[in-house]
Amino acid sequence: MKRLLDISDLTKDDFDNILTYSKNLSIQNNKVLQDKSLGLIFEKYSTRTRISFQTGIYQLGGNPIDIKFSELNMQRDETFEDTFEIFGCYLDAIVYRTDNHLKLINASNFFKKPIINALSDKSHPCQTISDIFTLKEHFNTFENLTISWFGDVNNIVFSLVEALNLFKDIKLNIFTHEDIFNNSFLSVNKNENIRTYFDLDAELIKKSDCVMTDVFNSMNDIESIDKEKKLSKFQVNKSLMDLTKPECVFMHCLPANIGSEVTSEVIKSQKSIVIEQARNRLIAQKGILKWLNI
Numbered sequence: 001m002k003r004l005l006d007i008s009d010l011t012k013d014d015f016d017n018i019l020t021y022s023k024n025l026s027i028q029n030n031k032v033l034q035d036k037s038l039g040l041i042f043e044k045y046s047t048r049t050r051i052s053f054q055t056g057i058y059q060l061g062g063n064p065i066d067i068k069f070s071e072l073n074m075q076r077d078e079t080f081e082d083t084f085e086i087f088g089c090y091l092d093a094i095v096y097r098t099d100n101h102l103k104l105i106n107a108s109n110f111f112k113k114p115i116i117n118a119l120s121d122k123s124h125p126c127q128t129i130s131d132i133f134t135l136k137e138h139f140n141t142f143e144n145l146t147i148s149w150f151g152d153v154n155n156i157v158f159s160l161v162e163a164l165n166l167f168k169d170i171k172l173n174i175f176t177h178e179d180i181f182n183n184s185f186l187s188v189n190k191n192e193n194i195r196t197y198f199d200l201d202a203e204l205i206k207k208s209d210c211v212m213t214d215v216f217n218s219m220n221d222i223e224s225i226d227k228e229k230k231l232s233k234f235q236v237n238k239s240l241m242d243l244t245k246p247e248c249v250f251m252h253c254l255p256a257n258i259g260s261e262v263t264s265e266v267i268k269s270q271k272s273i274v275i276e277q278a279r280n281r282l283i284a285q286k287g288i289l290k291w292l293n294i
Contacts, residue, residue, distance in 0.1 A: 002292050007129075032061070039091045048281045049126060093115070100120065123185075128159035146208055147208070148244075149173070156214050158185045205244060211241065241266055249273045250271045
């Protein structure tokens with residue numbers, strides 16, 4: 001049984017197959033989910049992930065079912081474990097967004113069918129798969145590609161690092177505050193193509209093919225002025241982007257906190273491909289769904 005709780009659930013071949021499926025499904029009609037029902041559980045806000053999965057499931061011939069814990073018998077003392085075991089009687093797969101990665105692991109112990117992590121406090125594999133797909137479509141190669149990440153070390157970075165442990169042709173430079181890095185989930189083994197820096201380095205930034213960032217305070221954070229201050233020098237602004245190559249692109253998983261991690265001038269610039277990045281969420285989710293082979 002396949003599942004996608006973290007990028008580490010994938011082999012390099014799995015990831016390559018998802019990218020290929022995504023490309024093919026973007027240009028052909030394929031009802032691989034015909035007569036299949038998939039539950040969508042979103043304990044946290046979502047725009048791109050929720051709608052792209054709902055649309056993707058429908059386009060692949062499946063039936064997306066929105067599930068709210070508040071409407072289930074969990075409100076009458078039915079256990080989490082029993083609930084997910086019962087889901088297995090009716091559903092062919094689950095897409096689950098939660099504030100606690102341990103819930104995903106616990107759910108997978110009782111729901112004996114595929115589960116997709118639609119975001120947790122630890123990782124966001126669907127976003128990273130879509131971002132890697134976007135880079136491949138834009139540059140047509142991963143060879144000698146350099147990504148520079150600025151700001152928080154969050155679930156997006158964790159999944160990106162796991163992916164680039166597979167795609168060793170891509171270099172990743174993470175620019176962040178030392179305290180933020182030390183308090184993050186980023187304890188995975190990193191290959192030599194992944195480096196962390198606690199200050200800006202103009203010479204390294206000049207080598208960037210892609211600049212990425214995300215909000216400094218994530219959904220699972222208690223908003224912290226101290227954290228914003230520590231990360232303020234890692235804001236992606238015009239001065240930083242002017243250091244990069246003419247062909248360098250800017251990416252952000254959205255939603256953005258304009259004026260914090262990125263300026264309006266950058267996100268609306270010619271180098272920004274955030275809309276293309278968001279559009280590819282639907283394409284990549286369909287690739288993931290086909291890979292599951294439900």
